[in-house]
Amino acid sequence: MKSKIGKIALIVIPIIAAxxxxxPTYNYSQLESKRADYLHRANQAGNSADSLAIMNEFKKNYGQEYQSAKExxxxxGLDLKGGMYVTMEVDVVKLLRETAQKEAIDDxxxxxxxATEKESQTSDESVVDIFSRKFNEIAKPEGKSLISYFDLGDISNASEEAILDELTKNADGAINQAQEVIRQRIDKYGVSEPNIQKQGSRRILLELPGVTDESQIRSLLxxxxxxxxxxxxxxxxxxxSFQKIDAMLASKSSKSPAAAATTITDTANVTEQVVPAPEATAELKSTDTTAKNNDVASTTDTNKKEEVTKADTSNPYEGLSEKAAQNLYSSKHPFTRMFATFWVGDTKDGQMQPVSYDINSFPQQGNYYFRIxxxxxxxxKIMLKDSKxxxxxxxxxxxxxxxxxxxSDAEKITGQFLDFYGLKSEPELTGDVIVDAGKNVDPTSNSWVVNMSMNSDGSDKWxxxxxANVGKRIAIVLDGNVYSAPNVNAKISGGSSQISGMANAKEASLLEIVLKAGALKAPVKIIEEKVVGASLGDDSISSGINSTLFAFGLxxxxxxxxxxxxxxxxDISLLINIMVIxxxxxxxxxxxxxxxxxxIVLTLGMAVDANILIFExxxxELNKGRSLRSAxxxxxxxxxxxxxxSNITxxxxxxxxxxxxTGxxxxxxxxxxxxxxxxxxxxxxxxxxxxxxxxxxxKNSSFSFGQSKNS
Structure with missing residues (x-):
């Protein structure tokens, strides 16, 4: 009896375990369908608050169950579910530039x-080795030394060999750290079973199953x-300084037509057109001007404008047509013609007034704003790369x-205007002090923001x-882009800060993820990507299931x-085999x-082969005359x-x-x-x-191994 129970257990336990x-796999597929319905409702919602409320409802009702089933x-895999194959490369050349002393960098x-970047694009050699060779070819003949560009901090050990060793360590560390940070970001984003591995000296391969929003993943990575x-x-x-740049570029253009073509014409090929500064025409014609900054418009009359511009008594544009006046202004102001400049005084009304660069002096008090x-x-940006x-x-x-x-829909037609800022090069504080970040909806503006918390050291510094800077503006800069530049109204204790400017919940979520995962030591760039569509994945699933069922049926x-x-x-044993797998x-x-x-299909054949060996x-033994049990x-x-x-080999x-x-x-x-x-x-x-x-x-007499009746 005990023996019989044991045999039944051997059969039943694998089925129950399966x-x-x-x-959870079945439950996850059901919850995923419900989540898709909630997402559709959230996308159809009228505003960010409603969208967040809908997704919070799903989280409240199914969040814990969904996460457990998913895990x-x-x-x-990617070939069944669809997703992305991505090859990334750590920008070691940019790391070398950032490691060098800023004041020492020259032409x-x-x-x-x-030269290093150009050769590294077609070579698998270490970037630091290429850099060392190019430095010897280009800089050494000019009497330059690595010591003049890089500061190790230890004067006694300041040799070129030591610098190259340190640069190699930095590059290797940046690649390893990039792999780990990318892994954390992908995990927090929720990609199931990603495959992330290094390739060569500076590349990282990623397989990301189930990814549907390619632009988000690119931004995330x-x-x-x-x-x-x-x-x-x-x-x-x-x-x-902008006025001086105008003078320098205009002088270069007037002295050398070739230089003018290089400075103005060639660079214009980067875009379809250069949109002139909004205030230029207004200044030339001395008419009322409507200025726009952050969607706040202010109209100024000629008298208010004159307080700012204090233009020369002689008007070089007098008597010229509008087009001729614009051409003359552009030739005199090749730099500042591309953006608008506004001035706001320290008074309470804070009206924005357009600024012309046809002046001798500028108000020293107040703030200047720039839009392009x-x-x-x-x-x-090309002009700003010029060392002069x-x-x-x-x-x-x-x-x-x-x-x-x-x-927005309107901006897709007309294009966007962006603010830009003059910033102190050295940051007052960096993101290393951030210990937590979370997205939320700002109740005052009904827009998405990301709130950040700092550690104790960061809180004290903040x-x-x-x-120390009450009344001034502090810009919150992420990867060189300004997300907000609020005025400091009072001392902020507690280590809290906020990033605004997100267009939607997805953008806020991505920012939350990258802040939590930490910063990369060196930039990374996608050099190759391949997308497997969900339809191809469905075809693969269908083909795989059909081939398995066909093989199983045969x-x-x-x-x-x-x-x-x-x-x-x-056959029953084979079915249990698949369940166990x-x-x-x-x-x-x-x-x-x-x-x-x-x-699995190959396993089916091997499983049948094992049974065939036994049955044969x-x-x-039955043909030798043994009884059924003995045989x-x-x-x-x-x-x-x-x-x-056969199975062990x-x-x-x-x-x-x-x-x-791999993979x-x-x-x-x-x-x-x-x-x-x-x-x-x-x-x-x-x-x-x-x-x-x-x-x-x-049932001995009725049980058969397919042997002939007279055997």
Whole structure:
């Protein structure tokens, strides 16, 4: 009796285990459908608050159950679920530039980096090695040394060899850190079973199953997440430097027509057109002007405008047509013609007044604001790369542009205007002090924001910084883009800060993720990507399931036809075998891929082969005249060595494939190894138990292995 219970347990336990292990997969598919419905409702909602409320309702009703089912379900691979293959490269050249002392960077160093970047694009050699060679070829003949560009901090160890060693360590550390940070971002984003691995000296390969929003993933991966808090320096000194840049570029153009073509014409090819500054025409015609800044318009009359511009008594535009006046203004102001400048005084009314650069002096008090059309942005950035232009900017000052948000329907037609700022180059505080971040809806503006919390050290520094700069603006800069530049009204204690300017919940969620995961030491860029559509994944699933069912059906028919009732036992054993494979895959948190399905189909053949070996040995013993029980005992015993030999050698092959292979090959190897272990269990233990149970019911005469009646 005990023996019979044990045999029943061998059959029933795998079935029960399969039900428990695979139920989360079924439940996850049901909850995923509900989540899709909630997402559709959220997208149809009228505003951000309603959208957030709908998703919070799903989180409240199903959040915990959904997360648990997702974590315990059998995941589908990229080839079945759809998703992205991405190859990323760490920008070591940019890391070298950032490691160098800013004040030491000159044209020679720029030429070395340009040559390094050009060669690195077609070579697998270490970027630092390429940089060292190019430095010797370009900079050494000019008497330059690495010591003059890089500061190790330890004067006693300041040799070129030590600098190169340190640069190599920095590059290797940046690549390893990039891999880990990207892994954290992907995990927080919720990609199931991503495959992330290094390739060569500076590349990272990613397989991201189930990814549907490609633009979000690109933003998530390429964002460096360098958060900085910088003082705004949009003052009269900056405006005066713009005037000097105008004079320098205009002088170059007048002296050399070729230079003019290079400076103005060629760079214009970057965009379709250069949108002139809104105030230019107004100044030329001396008419009322409507200025716009952050969607707040203010109209100023000529008298107010004259307080700002204090123009020369002689009007060079008098008597000219509008087009001729614009052309003359553009030739005199090749730099400032591309953007609008506004001034706001320190008075309470704070009216914005347009600024013309046809003046001798600028108000020293108050703040200056700058706006540029997106079509002119590329050309302005090219101009700012010119070393002569950069040298005319105030010391320790840089320009940074507003983060470009998702365009409205109107902006998709007319284009966006973006603010830009003069900032102190060195940050007052960095994102290293951020310990937590979370998205929310600002109740005052009904727009998405990300709230940040700082550690104790950051809180103290933030209180000190805000206390010392009351009345000034501090820009919150992420990856070189300004998200907001609020005025400091009072000292801020407690270490709280906020980033605004997000267009929607998705953008806020991405920012929350990258801030939590941490910043990258070096920028990364996507150099190759391939998208597998969901429809292709559905086709793969359909093909895989159909091939498995077809193979399973053929095996069932063959085994019953050839081995009679013993064949039916083998078929039941085979079905339990498949259930055990999926149970183990789900329990291990594995991923089912198309090669994995191929491994399962191969396992079906091996499982049947094991049963055939046993049944043929039993038939041989029956042909020798043994009784059915004796033939079964002898048949199982004699078949063991052949079964173990074939399965163990195949298992070893799968083990090698798993450790030396990548991606899809590992998926095939894993299911193959699981299938072999499952086959040994079901073919030997389960099949024997099923046969023994039938014999114990006294059905010896009716049980057949397909042998002829007279054998």
């Amino acid at each position: 039900i428990f292990a695979l139920y 315990n379900s059998l995941q589908l 020679t160093f720029d030429r070395v980096l340009e 390429e964002t460096t997440a360098r958060l900085e808090f910088k003082l705004v320096r949009s003052n009269a000194e900056l405006v005066q 059309h997106e079509d002119s942005l590329a050309k302005l 232009v950069k040298s005319l900017l105030p010391f320790d000052t840089e320009l940074a542009f507003q983060a470009k948000s998702e365009a 209180a000190s910084i805000t206390g 095996v069932i028919l063959f085994m019953i036809f050839y081995y009679s009732r013993a064949g039916l036992v083998a 999926f149970t183990i895959l789900a329990s291990l948190g594995g991923t089912l891929s198309l090669p994995g399905i191929a491994g 040995r039993v038939r041989e 079964i005992d002898e048949g199982f015993s004699k078949a063991m060595s052949a079964i173990f030999d 195949t298992f070893m092959t799968g083990l090698i494939l798993y450790y030396v292979g 899809l090959i590992r998926g095939f190897a894993l299911t193959l190894m699981i299938g072999i272990l499952s086959t040994l269990f079901t073919a030997i233990m389960v099949s024997r138990s099923l046969i023994e149970l039938q014999l114990s019911d006294g």
